[in-house]
Amino acid sequence: MKKTLPDFKQLNDRIIAEPSHEPKLVIETNLDPQQATEENPYAEGAQRVSKTFEAFFQGDES
Template sequence: MEPLKPGSKKMPDFEELDDRMIAKHTNEPMLVIKTNLDPKDSTEDNPYYKNKEETDTEEFRDYFEE
């Protein structure tokens, strides 16, 4: 009997995915704290905000700001 594969038939097998990188988990817990020394604008000095023409600034700010 063949094992059940739930989900869409069009979805490739997880082992065959090569268009993304899956990071390994850390061995220790991580804590991220926002301080009053952080810039008010989330696009300033942010390594994830590189190409201003191709990045949707509003969506980027929605993600990084509260």
């Protein structure tokens, strides 16, 4: 017997938020960590991370 997934509109056990139509204000302060790996849950326990990882979290466009 093959299980079928419920229709997406019938799912009521999760919240899917709509994207905001308002602009966001992001401010960097002197309290922010200096390294991309500090207090970052995606780098938790990692000794080294790639340059791409660091660039992504530091906002570099390279």
